[in-house]
Amino acid sequence: MTATALQPVEPAPGDETPGHHPALPDGRHTQRGGTNGRVLVLNASYEPINVCTVRRAAVLVLKERAEVLEHATWSLHAESFTMARPVVIRLITYVRIPRDAHSRKITRRAVFARDGWSCQYCGSKHGSLTVDHVIPRSKGGGSTWENIVTCCAPCNRRKGDRLPKQADMHPRQAPKPPPATIFVHVATQRVPDQWQQYLPA
Numbered sequence: 688m689t690a691t692a693l694q695p696v697e698p699a700p701g702d703e704t705p706g707h708h709p710a711l712p713d714g715r716h717t718q719r720g721g722t723n724g725r726v727l728v729l730n731a732s733y734e735p736i737n738v739c740t741v742r743r744a745a746v747l748v749l750k751e752r753a754e755v756l757e758h759a760t761w762s763l764h765a766e767s768f769t770m771a772r773p774v775v776i777r778l779i780t781y782v783r784i785p786r787d788a789h790s791r792k793i794t795r796r797a798v799f800a801r802d803g804w805s806c807q808y809c810g811s812k813h814g815s816l817t818v819d820h821v822i823p824r825s826k827g828g829g830s831t832w833e834n835i836v837t838c839c840a841p842c843n844r845r846k847g848d849r850l851p852k853q854a855d856m857h858p859r860q861a862p863k864p865p866p867a868t869i870f871v872h873v874a875t876q877r878v879p880d881q882w883q884q885y886l887p888a
C-alpha cells in the first residue's frame with residue numbers, strides 16, 4: 688500500500704470546488720473552540736489516522752463519508768445548514784493505511800513532536816528549536832530517526848560539528864522512530880481532551 692491510501696482524508700480534487708458547498712463556513716469562522724481548528728479523524732475501525740481542518744471534516748460529514756463522534760458545544764453556521772462543530776469524526780468506509788505511514792516521514796515538526804517540543808540536550812522548551820544530527824553529517828551521521836534530535840539554538844551552536852563524546856553532549860533519550868500516532872502531536876502541541884479517549888495510552 689502507498690500513501691495514496693491516505694487520499695480519502697486529504698482534500699481531494701472536487702471537494703474544494705467553489706460552488707460545490709458554497710454555504711460552508713470559511714476557516715476564519717472555525718478557528719475558535721480551543722482545538723486549533725483541527726479535527727481528529729478515525730478510521731472505520733476507530734483507529735486514529737489523521738488530523739484535518741474543521742472545513743474538511745464538515746465536507747466529509749455532509750457527503751456522508753464520515754460521522755461525528757465528538758462535537759463542540761457550539762455550531763458552525765452557514766446559509767444552508769447548521770452543524771455542531773466536529774471534534775472527532777469517523778470514516779464510514781475503512782481506509783487501508785500502512786501502519787508506519789506517518790512515522791516514516793521525518794520532518795522538523797515530527798521530530799519536535801516526538802521530543803515533546805524540548806531540547807534533547809538541555810531540556811529547554813523556549814526559544815527557537817532546531818534539529819541536530821547527533822553524529823554530524825560531516826562525520827557520516829545519517830538523516831534517520833535514530834540520529835536526529837530536537838535541539839535549542841544555543842545547544843546547536845555549542846555542539847557544532849562535534850561528536851557527542853567530543854562535545855560531552857548526549858541526548859537525554861536515545862532517539863528512535865515515533866509511534867504511528869505522531870501526526871496527532873505534530874498537528875497540535877496541546878491534545879484536546881475530547882481526543883484523548885480515542886488515542887492509544
Ligand SMILES: [Zn+2]
Pocket residue numbers: 806807808809810811838839840841842843
Ligand atoms: Zn538546549
